[in-house]
Amino acid sequence: MPRLLKYRFTMVLLNACLALVLWGSVQAQSLGDTVRAESKINQDAGTSQQRVTALAQQAQDLLAQYRSVIRETESLKIYDDNLARVVTDQRYEIQSINRQLAGLEATNRGVVPLMLEMIDALGQIVEADIPFRLHERRMRVARLRDMMDQSEVTASEKYRRVMEAYQGELEFGRTTEAYSDTLPTTGQTVDFLRVGRTLLIYQTSDNRTTGWFNPTSRQFEELPERYRLEVRDGLAIARNEKAPNLVMLPVPGPEVVP
Numbered sequence: 001m002p003r004l005l006k007y008r009f010t011m012v013l014l015n016a017c018l019a020l021v022l023w024g025s026v027q028a029q030s031l032g033d034t035v036r037a038e039s040k041i042n043q044d045a046g047t048s049q050q051r052v053t054a055l056a057q058q059a060q061d062l063l064a065q066y067r068s069v070i071r072e073t074e075s076l077k078i079y080d081d082n083l084a085r086v087v088t089d090q091r092y093e094i095q096s097i098n099r100q101l102a103g104l105e106a107t108n109r110g111v112v113p114l115m116l117e118m119i120d121a122l123g124q125i126v127e128a129d130i131p132f133r134l135h136e137r138r139m140r141v142a143r144l145r146d147m148m149d150q151s152e153v154t155a156s157e158k159y160r161r162v163m164e165a166y167q168g169e170l171e172f173g174r175t176t177e178a179y180s181d182t183l184p185t186t187g188q189t190v191d192f193l194r195v196g197r198t199l200l201i202y203q204t205s206d207n208r209t210t211g212w213f214n215p216t217s218r219q220f221e222e223l224p225e226r227y228r229l230e231v232r233d234g235l236a237i238a239r240n241e242k243a244p245n246l247v248m249l250p251v252p253g254p255e256v257v258p
Contacts, residue, residue: 108155111155111159112148112155115148115159115162116148118162118166119141119144119145119148119162122141122162122165122166122169123138123141125169126138126141129197130197130198130199130200130213130215131184131200131213132172132192132194132200133179133181137169140165140168141165144161144162144165147161172194172196172197173196173197174196175196176194176195176196176237176238177193177194178192178193178194178234178235178238178239179191179192179194180192183202183220184220185219185220188204189205190203190204190209191204191205191235193231193234193238195234195249198251198252199212199249199250199251199252200212201213201223201227201231201234201249201250203228203231203232203235207228209222210222210223210225210227210228210231211223212250214252223250227248227249227250230247230248230249231247231249233245233247234247234249
């Protein structure tokens, strides 16, 4: 082969090799760029996914808060409706109380004179009755009269105490008792036996003198000797010292109205 031709062929091979090297270098650079670009895409996708996840969690939190606010709002609405009904009822109650207070003064004007009349009547009952526990009962009537002038005692409390005094007087008619007190005629301390409001008998502590209050003459009078043991037994029964038993006592007969 001629030298010149061989030289040219060599140059062509060198150029071809150089071209292949350059093309490989270019391809390698392009592949690297592609890998880096894909890596960046994957990185950006991960970041975006994290952002999406965070936003989704935030949306879930906001939804939970919204539902909680809705429930609280409904609860507050129910409470507010109930409170409105309570306030309305309280207004009606206040109006009713105001109407009652308006009529209270008129009621007091009618009740106070009635209570004063009842106290006077109670005093008359005490004086007209057989004279048992006379001082105690008179003092109770006096306290009631004093109470009526006390401003710190309410009208209802005054009425309660007056009715309580009447109740006590009614109880006297259904009970029997024995007690010690001073005999008005002699000033001597004797034992009294009261049988309801019907009979008041006395006996000295030595059992020598026995007497009674005569409702006809309204005087204390001595009784015959035959009543001494009966009265003694009656006193013992009233004190619960003996079992209940039948005793013969002088009972005043009915009055004949002319």
